[in-house]
Every structure is written in C-alpha cells, then in structure tokens.
Amino acid sequence: MLLGKVVGSVWATQKETGMENLKLMIVQPIDCFGNxxxxxxxxxxxxxxxxxxxxxxxxxxxxxxLFPQKVVPIDAIIVGIVDSLEVGEP
Structure with missing residues (x-):
C-alpha cells in the first residue's frame, strides 16, 4: 500500500468491460511528511x-x-481516506 494525495480525476466514457461505473482519480504518492x-x-x-x-x-x-465476482483490469484502488497521521522524529 502507499500513501498519496488526490490531485485530479479522470473521465473516460469508453472503458474496458468490468470498469463500468468506476470513478477514477489521479493520485500523487507522498511520504509521511507530505512530500x-x-x-x-x-x-x-x-x-x-x-x-x-x-x-x-x-x-x-x-x-x-476487491471485485470477487468479476475480472477487473485495474492496478490501483483507493482503500481509505486519511483523517490524521502521526509521525515520530526521523
């Protein structure tokens, strides 16, 4: 898993079978300090x-x-929204 920040969204009217009705977001991976x-x-x-x-x-x-009933051609999925993050001294 990775920590990221949503920086945009993608609209695609034509998608592969199995991807209908799936919202796509652009995510920038970040470290624990937000870089x-x-x-x-x-x-x-x-x-x-x-x-x-x-x-x-x-x-x-x-x-x-996360899609057990169908084959979905995806590589990444958002599984949580971070409310807070606590990091100790590096």
Whole structure:
C-alpha cells in the first residue's frame, strides 16, 4: 500500500468491460511528511475521495481482489481516506 494525495480525476466514457461505473482519480504518492515520492497513478475510487485529500492506495493483485465476482483490469484502488497521521522524529 502507499500513501498519496488526490490531485485530479479522470473521465473516460469508453472503458474496458468490468470498469463500468468506476470513478477514477489521479493520485500523487507522498511520504509521511507530505512530500511527493514517485510517479502519479490512476486509482479506482469507490469510497468518495476528493481532490486534495490524503488517501491510502492498494496496488496490484490486492486491488483486483476487491471485485470477487468479476475480472477487473485495474492496478490501483483507493482503500481509505486519511483523517490524521502521526509521525515520530526521523
């Protein structure tokens, strides 16, 4: 999993089978201090995250496992919205 910040959304009227009605968000991975740490990813959002929110993203096969009844061609999914974060001294 990774920590990220939602920086935008993606609209696609034509999608692969299995992706109908899935909201897509652009997520910038961040470190625990809020600094960018990697390349942006497009993640499915089923929990209602908005632009500017910090989120938890699951990637790879665990992301697809949240759709047990169908095969979904996704690589990343937002699994949580971060309310607060506590980090100790580095």
């Amino acid at each position: 960018s740490s990697g390349q942006t990813v497009i993640a499915v959002d089923r929990i209602g995250a908005g632009v500017g929110e910090r989120v938890i993203v699951s990637r790879g096969n665990p992301a697809r496992m």
